[in-house]
Amino acid sequence: xxxLSSYLTLAAVLFCVGLYGVLTKRNAIIVLLSVELMLxxxxxxxxxxxxxxxxxxxxxxxxxxxxxxVAAAEAAVGVAILVVLYRSRATVNVDEFDxxxx
Amino acid sequence: xxxxxxxxxxxxxxxxxxxxxxIVGAVLAxxxxxxxxxxxxxxFTFISLAGLYVLLGAExxxxxxxxxxxxxxxxxMIFGIMMTKHDGEGQEPARPLLETLAAIGCLCLFGILFYGxxxxxxxxxxxxxxxxxxLEIGKLLFTQYAIPFELVSVLLTVAFIGAVxxxxxxxxxx
Amino acid sequence: MSTFFAEYAWLxxxxxxxxxxxxxxxxxxxxxxxxxxxxxxxxxxxxxSICIAVERLSGTSTDYIRxxxxxxxxxxxxxAGFEVTNLTSLMLVVVTxxxxxxxxxxxxxxxxxxxxxxxxxxxxLFTSSMLGLVLSDNLLTFYIFWELVGVCSFLLVGFWYQKPxxxxxxxxxxxxxxxxxLGLFIALxxxxxxxxxxxLDFSSIHNVFGTQGGVIATGITTLIALLIFVGAxxxxxxxxxxxxxxxxxxxxxxxSALIHAATMVxxxxxxxxxxxxxxxxxxxxxxxxxxxxxxxxxFAATIGIAQNDIKRILAYSTISQLGYMMLALGVGSVTAAMxxxxxxxxxxxxxxxxxxxxxxxxxxxDIREMGGLGSRMKITAWTFGIGALALSGIPPFAGFWSxxxxxxxxxxxxxxxxIVGVVAAFFTALYMARLYFLVFAGKPRQDGHAHxxxxxxxxxxxxxAVLSLFAGFVETPFNGWFGEWLTGxxxxxxxxxLVMVVSVAVGLLGVYLGWLIYVKGTISRDIVSSRMPGxxxxxxxxxxxxxxxxxxxxxxxxxxxxxxxxxxxxxxxGAVRLTGRAANALGRLNTRLQNGQVQSYALTALIGIVILLxxxxxxxxx
Numbered sequence: 018x019x020x021l022s023s024y025l026t027l028a029a030v031l032f033c034v035g036l037y038g039v040l041t042k043r044n045a046i047i048v049l050l051s052v053e054l055m056l057x058x059x060x061x062x063x064x065x066x067x068x069x070x071x072x073x074x075x076x077x078x079x080x081x082x083x084x085x086x087v088a089a090a091e092a093a094v095g096v097a098i099l100v101v102l103y104r105s106r107a108t109v110n111v112d113e114f115d116x117x118x119x
Numbered sequence: 120x121x122x123x124x125x126x127x128x129x130x131x132x133x134x135x136x137x138x139x140x141x142i143v144g145a146v147l148a149x150x151x152x153x154x155x156x157x158x159x160x161x162x163f164t165f166i167s168l169a170g171l172y173v174l175l176g177a178e179x180x181x182x183x184x185x186x187x188x189x190x191x192x193x194x195x196m197i198f199g200i201m202m203t204k205h206d207g208e209g210q211e212p213a214r215p216l217l218e219t220l221a222a223i224g225c226l227c228l229f230g231i232l233f234y235g236x237x238x239x240x241x242x243x244x245x246x247x248x249x250x251x252x253x254l255e256i257g258k259l260l261f262t263q264y265a266i267p268f269e270l271v272s273v274l275l276t277v278a279f280i281g282a283v284x285x286x287x288x289x290x291x292x293x
Numbered sequence: 294m295s296t297f298f299a300e301y302a303w304l305x306x307x308x309x310x311x312x313x314x315x316x317x318x319x320x321x322x323x324x325x326x327x328x329x330x331x332x333x334x335x336x337x338x339x340x341x342s343i344c345i346a347v348e349r350l351s352g353t354s355t356d357y358i359r360x361x362x363x364x365x366x367x368x369x370x371x372x373a374g375f376e377v378t379n380l381t382s383l384m385l386v387v388v389t390x391x392x393x394x395x396x397x398x399x400x401x402x403x404x405x406x407x408x409x410x411x412x413x414x415x416x417x418l419f420t421s422s423m424l425g426l427v428l429s430d431n432l433l434t435f436y437i438f439w440e441l442v443g444v445c446s447f448l449l450v451g452f453w454y455q456k457p458x459x460x461x462x463x464x465x466x467x468x469x470x471x472x473x474x475l476g477l478f479i480a481l482x483x484x485x486x487x488x489x490x491x492x493l494d495f496s497s498i499h500n501v502f503g504t505q506g507g508v509i510a511t512g513i514t515t516l517i518a519l520l521i522f523v524g525a526x527x528x529x530x531x532x533x534x535x536x537x538x539x540x541x542x543x544x545x546x547x548x549s550a551l552i553h554a555a556t557m558v559x560x561x562x563x564x565x566x567x568x569x570x571x572x573x574x575x576x577x578x579x580x581x582x583x584x585x586x587x588x589x590x591x592f593a594a595t596i597g598i599a600q601n602d603i604k605r606i607l608a609y610s611t612i613s614q615l616g617y618m619m620l621a622l623g624v625g626s627v628t629a630a631m632x633x634x635x636x637x638x639x640x641x642x643x644x645x646x647x648x649x650x651x652x653x654x655x656x657x658x659d660i661r662e663m664g665g666l667g668s669r670m671k672i673t674a675w676t677f678g679i680g681a682l683a684l685s686g687i688p689p690f691a692g693f694w695s696x697x698x699x700x701x702x703x704x705x706x707x708x709x710x711x712i713v714g715v716v717a718a719f720f721t722a723l724y725m726a727r728l729y730f731l732v733f734a735g736k737p738r739q740d741g742h743a744h745x746x747x748x749x750x751x752x753x754x755x756x757x758a759v760l761s762l763f764a765g766f767v768e769t770p771f772n773g774w775f776g777e778w779l780t781g782x783x784x785x786x787x788x789x790x791l792v793m794v795v796s797v798a799v800g801l802l803g804v805y806l807g808w809l810i811y812v813k814g815t816i817s818r819d820i821v822s823s824r825m826p827g828x829x830x831x832x833x834x835x836x837x838x839x840x841x842x843x844x845x846x847x848x849x850x851x852x853x854x855x856x857x858x859x860x861x862x863x864x865x866x867g868a869v870r871l872t873g874r875a876a877n878a879l880g881r882l883n884t885r886l887q888n889g890q891v892q893s894y895a896l897t898a899l900i901g902i903v904i905l906l907x908x909x910x911x912x913x914x915x
Contacts, residue, residue: 031142034149040224112214
């Protein structure tokens with residue numbers, strides 16, 4: 018068991034926990050946070066690969082930076098949308114939004 | 120096939136502790152009932168991850184992680200929590216089918232990933248990355264990755280402007 | 294020696310067929326015109342038939358046959374064609390004449406019916422089928438027309454399908470005759486199998502069974518003959534399969550006349566006469582025919598005494614008279630059978646049309662509610678009387694001569710058959726006297742609004758009465774012209790004085806007894822029913838044949854039907870419903886999936902990915 022496998026396993030655990038949170042949590046903000054957790058798991062993978070991968074290079078870290086940036090943008094827009102939704106529906110429970118059915 | 124004969128180097132001990140912290144933070148975040156607690160325990164996970172980044176020799180990314188995730192995103196979420204009401208927590212009807220299926224799906228996925236990780240072959244040796252990696256990242260960002268970098272900054276700007284525009288309270292006609 | 298008209302014999306069935314086509318095409322719009330079209334078509338057929346008959350009478354002895362190849366399958370060729378012989382020309386005249394008169398009569402009888410043109414269309418098809426049957430030169434086309442006749446009888450008996458009895462009677466007529474048809478069909482197949490060259494035409498059958506002989510084994514011959522006879526039994530209402538005939542009285546009365554006199558029931562007798570060489574080749578079959586005929590004659594005659602429905606009495610008398618014809622065939626005399634068929638056609642049509650006239654006038658069929666109609670319906674009464682006397686076998690009416698011929702033949706063969714025939718003749722005279730006196734004599738038992746029928750109905754009666762009076766003279770013990778013409782053989786005249794005396798005696802005795810009971814009242818009407826109520830009951834219930842059949846055949850079949858219905862309901866339909874429900878349930882499941890919840894969608898996607906990954910990963914292991 019190399020050290021890389023340990024990092025990857027940890028990332029997989031975090032990813033699955035985040036995924037479970039996305040799938041089961043009602044509160045939209047927690048869902049967003051779970052998404053962030055999943056993204057972080059991916060970031061961990063990227064950085065681990067940038068050191069222990071087949072072609073180690075700084076590209077992994079740079080990619081992580083971009084991911085973090087995009088995650089920040091996503092979080093900002095997500096929270097903004099949530100606030101607007103809350104204003105119109107007075108709730109942030111995901112299971113009360115079923116607009117996709119209409 | 121599982122050979123756990125890893126020598127207890129300092130790096131491994133550090134990794135082990137940080138990993139436990141990250142997983143505990145994530146699991147707690149899932150299990151808490153209060154939203155603020157969840158957000159805070161996730162922040163804990165993020166800090167643990169930043170520690171892992173340092174361990175992996177990516178100090179700059181670790182700083183960015185702390186700044187952005189712990190400093191910006193978590194705080195943003197907490198603001199979001201504060202701006203919305205969360206009275207109905209705790210007495211929500213359970214969704215056993217959904218939760219069971221989600222748990223099974225996640226476990227299966229983890230199993231597959233774990234199987235993939237175990238059966239993949241990686242080079243045993245760690246590469247020697249430049250020690251001053253912040254400098255190197257800076258060079259790369261402004262040379263090789265200049266265009267993606269600019270695009271990402273545009274994206275970030277647009278996103279923030281959009282977020283402000285969305286969240287701004289509608290002007291009262293009167 | 295010309296065959297000028299015979300060559301056009303195929304037109305005879307064609308005229309009514311065209312009428313049928315026209316009437317069907319115009320539908321109910323035709324109304325009165327439809328009736329005239331049907332009548333005119335049968336009239337044309339009648340004229341042509343008479344021309345053919347006259348041509349035959351003027352001495353053509355060779356039969357005219359024309360065939361065309363119909364189907365060619367490999368080595369085999371099925372032909373279709375028509376054949377004009379003395380026998381067929383006689384039948385043509387009888388059928389077209391009765392049919393024409395019935396058409397004419399129906400103009401009056403069915404005047405107020407909404408579906409009058411439909412009625413005439415059916416009658417035209419019926420006539421056409423019967424004429425086609427008569428003209429057929431081979432057994433296959435014969436069988437086709439035979440079935441058509443069955444279909445038409447179904448349509449006509451059930452013409453007033455609003456009445457449940459009529460519906461039931463139509464079904465009964467169809468189903469019961471089908472039993473016989475099945476026998477005929479098997480006989481047809483056997484003949485096809487065993488006949489040299491697969492020939493089915495009547496002349497080949499005559500040659501193989503008649504003149505050559507011994508080509509086909511005796512056992513098979515008997516089997517074929519018996520199966521053909523089963524077909525005749527079904528169609529002609531002989532003993533085991535007679536039950537449909539009285540029920541067929543639910544149809545309009547002119548139809549009863551048509552069925553009973555000229556078309557349907559005559560087909561059975563005609564079939565046996567036509568395939569007579571087959572029967573002659575098998576003594577066992579002949580005996581069977583004779584016994585069944587004799588038994589039916591007496592059996593139906595006894596039932597006739599106890600019935601109260603005017604048409605049912607006549608129906609049983611038809612069965613009885615057909616029994617005589619079968620008896621004649623069974624003792625080997627086609628001449629006597631056809632002669633009786635010929636005269637019976639006239640007087641039975643007369644009786645039925647007369648009964649129709651009575652029913653039309655008093656609106657009931659129960660003879661106990663009639664009475665004293667003789668004074669108000671003079672023509673009907675007189676003509677009906679002639680028909681009744683003819684049926685009772687009183688000289689000089691037609692029935693006397695033909696029945697006499699049958700009885701003479703029976704006596705030559707077996708005294709027992711003769712005695713049975715004579716007893717049946719006595720009962721015939723008795724029930725006809727009862728019928729006539731109850732209906733026409735005595736005092737009215739009903740508030741009188743009875744009136745004579747319109748001329749369009751009485752003219753056929755008169756024509757038929759004249760024929761019933763004189764038709765018998767074509768063949769008397771002193772003059773065998775008819776038989777010679779029909780069979781082409783010079784018959785030896787064995788006119789027996791004994792037979793004549795006996796048959797006249799029992800006829801007169803029957804009538805006298807009827808007169809004593811129902812007019813004079815010298816003998817109480819209840820004398821039999823008070824002494825032997827059981828006997829009367831049995832007769833009224835027609836020997837419980839219907840009940841017996843119901844118990845033996847109908848109920849088990851019904852139970853089997855129920856069983857199959859349950860099978861259909863729960864197994865077949867169940868499978869169908871299961872399919873539907875499964876699709877429905879799947880749809881409901883999918884509806885639940887389509888709930889608008891993002892998380893469910895994501896979960897579905899996750900499960901899908903897991904399955905995909907498992908599938909891909911699983912490929913490693915095999």
